[in-house]
Structure formats: C-alpha cells, structure tokens
Amino acid sequence: MEIDWAWFMNYMQGMVKPVLALVLVLLAVILSYMQRLGLGTEMLYSIFRAFLQLTIIGFVLEFIFNQNNAVWILFAYLFMVCVAGYTAGQRAKHVPRGMYIAGVSILAGTAVTMFLLVILNVFEFTPRYIIPVAGMIVGNAMTVTGVTMKRLRDDIKIQTNLVETALALGATPRQATIQQVRRALVISLSPVLDNAKTVGLISLPGAMTGLIMGGASPLEAIQLQIVVMNMLVGASTFSSIMSTYLCWPTFFTKAYQLESKVFTSD
Template sequence: MSGMDDMQVFLTYGDIALASSLIVIVLIVSWKLRLQLTKTLLIAAIRTVVQLSFIGLILAWIFAREQWYEVLLILTIMTLIAGSAAKNRVKRTYKGLLTDTLLAVSASAVLVTAIAIVMILKVQPWYTPQFIIPILGLILGNSLTAISLTSNQLIETFHEQQGRIEMMLSLAARPFEAVHEPIRTAIVNGMTPTLNSMLVVGIVSLPGMMTGQILAGADPTQAVRYQIITMFLICVSSTLGCTISALLIYRRFFNKKKQLILPQ
C-alpha cells in the first residue's frame, strides 16, 4: 500500500531524544565562537521539553472532557501569560505597562479568535478545545511579539524626542499631531515581522501549522487553506494589538492639560 493516506509516522521518546541530541551542535558552535549562550541554550531546550510535555498532558485531558469552563480557564491563563510576556520584553517600563499590554493583547487576540471560531470556521460548540485553543495560542504568540516591538520603540522615542515633541506642542500642535510620526513608525515596526512572513510564505518558508498538518497526514490543500486563514487572522490581530498598545501608551504620556509627561 502506498500514498499519503497510508503514510503516518508515529514519534517515540527515542525519536525525541535523537532530535534533542542535535542541540549539541548548537552548544559546540556557541562554545567555539564564545557566544556565551551555552547556559541560555540549555535552559531553553529543557524548558521546551518540559513545557510542551506538560501542556500536552493538560490538552489531552481537556480534549477528552470538553468542558467550557475548563477551556475558558486555559484561554484566560494563556492570555495573561502573553500580556506579561509582552510587558517583560519592553526595556523602559512604566507603572501601568502591564495593564496596557494585557488590554492590547486580550482585546485584539480574543476579538479575532472569536470571529474565526464563530464566523469563519463555524465551530459548534464554540469552546471545542481542538480548535479554539491552538488558534488563540497561534494568534497570541504573534500578537505579543508585535505589541512588544511597538511598545518598546514608542516609549524609547517619547523619551529620546521629548524636546522635539514639547517644541511642537509650544507651537500649538495638538498632542496627537506632535507624536503621530513616532506612533506610525512604532506600529509599522511592530507589524514588520508579520508582513515579512506573509511576503515569503509558501515561497521561502512553510509555516509551522501547515507543516505540522502535512506531516500528520492532512490533505495539503486543506492545510494551505487553514494556513491562509491563520495568516490573515495573525495580521489583523497584530495590527489591532499594535494600534491599541500605541494609543494606550500615548494616553499615559500626556496629562489632561495636554502636556507631555514621562511616567516613572
């Protein structure tokens, strides 16, 4: 017998151990070139195995039960961790940054995920874990990167261009007019990784979701359709997240008198 439908590879712990041993190559390169990444690489490799193994057990349990409140709890935890991760990637922080990143991440990712589940995929019931959990996870992972890039650049720019912004305000410019260019640049910077991925997808790279489906034996045409949908979802979510984040930061840096302030 032959054909794609008959070809399915089941991975064992031995296969995982063999793949893990390839990290030795990376460690040797780090040691030879004195990259000082040995400790970080080891920690990252160990965390990858532990975290994915742990989440695999949890998802297997949740998939078997399909209880809406358990799925909702997982989604909430994922969103909170994503917001915290986005905040931790910002170098120059301020009081309230965590709240802002959480709002940006949750508002964009949850809205886009809801549209995907209810209107595009038409999943019944909406809390079917095999759909909503991976889709939200995929969107969160990309959104938090975009949001952190936007936040990081915008905050740095407000500090670096304080004099220019205050000069424009003194010349009767409205607050948003004075910072429109930094906001635009920061949002574009946050969107760049997503746009770059969209420009080369299918030509230079095969995304992880599509590759995973094909390796699992799915029809390539269906895998492509799912990938197209997820790429658009990621693009919309990242755009919304970057925009919301920029506007929340803008609000923090101006008081009611329309004066520029640098929050501590």
C-alpha cells in the same frame, strides 16, 4: 487510579525521537564553547525548560480535550493572554503599567479575532480547534504589541524636543506624537506582512507543515494556512493599534506635558 500502561509505553516510545534530536542542541553548545559565546548553559537551560513546559502542557491539553467544556477553553485562553501580557510588558518595561496595557491590547485584538472566526463558522468552538488557534494568535499579537510599545517610547524619547515643541504650539498629545506612533506600528507590523508575502515561497509555516506531516492533502493544508495568515494579520494590527492608544495617557501629564520620569530611565 489505574495506570494505562499501554498508553504510557506508547508515550515513552514517542519520546525517543525528541531525545535523539538533542544531538543538535549538543552541537550548538559545542560551537558556542568553541566560539567563547558563553551561551552553552543558557542553551541547555532553555531546552530543558521548553521540554518541561511542553510536556506539562501536553498533559493539560489532553485533559482539556477530554473534558470538552467551554469553561476550560476560556481558562486556557485567558492564561495565554496573561503570560503574553507579562512577556510583552517585560519587553516594554519602561512603559508605565506596560504589562496591563499589553495584556488588555492582546486580549482585545485576539478576542475580536476569535469571536469573528467562531461566528463566521471558520472554526468550531471546541478545545481541539480553539486552543491551538488561540495560541498562534496570542503569540503573534504578543510579539507585535511588545515591539510597538517599546519602539513608541524609544522614538518619543529620541525626539523629545520635537514633541515638546509641538505641544508648546498647541498640539494635543496625539497630534504631537502621531509620526512616532505610525513609525512604531509600521516597524512592528512589517515582519508579519513580510511573512504573509513570502509564505509558501521561503518556508512552510507550522500549521501547514503539521497537517502535511499528519497526512493531510497539501491543498487542504493551504486552506487552513490562509485562514491562519488572515487572523494573524488582523489580530496583530488590532492589538498593536490598541496598545498605542493605551500608552498615550501614560506618556503625558494632565497638563499635556511629557511625563519626564518615563523618558529619563533606561
């Protein structure tokens, strides 16, 4: 296999700026040390891990883009969903089968969103479009789903007496916990909606910034960003609501009683 030295030298030259930006991390480490936060080692580890992961994924995406094969698109998408499901499940670790619930919820919400975007011809079904878009959708759905599941379980635990009273009076699990579900959904979706309300006023999001820095017209950049905000809101809402429906059976016994072991562990 012959090495393309010209490409390699261009790549190494391009890494000069990222390496120089490490000065900011070193500054953060020094500040952490001065304040005795004990975060210096974790900061260095996090940055090293991010650097390694991004470098690897850069080569992987370069390979997938050159293949232009639908199988590789699906493989990359499912890999993202699996990692997102695991991460969201870790956040809601006290929810039984939390990783599977999170994974299925994220898969459902993002798959519907991606399907509609392709069917409506908003994006072409090519690696260069689908993989970055899928990454944004899955990442956002992961955060919202994890918060929803954790918040729902914690709220039910805090208001156990209220839920058990409703069940004793003949309410179904859904009726007994509907207020907790609504509260969990409102709290988890609020950051997404707040971001949509202030986009462009407080910050320029990543997709829009990337296009502008790449030389695109600001008017072209906002067209893409509007699409991105729409799909983030849609996928996050679908995934978070889906997770609440899947959580219900794990919180109750077949006799419509709270599953005590779920709410006694911390």
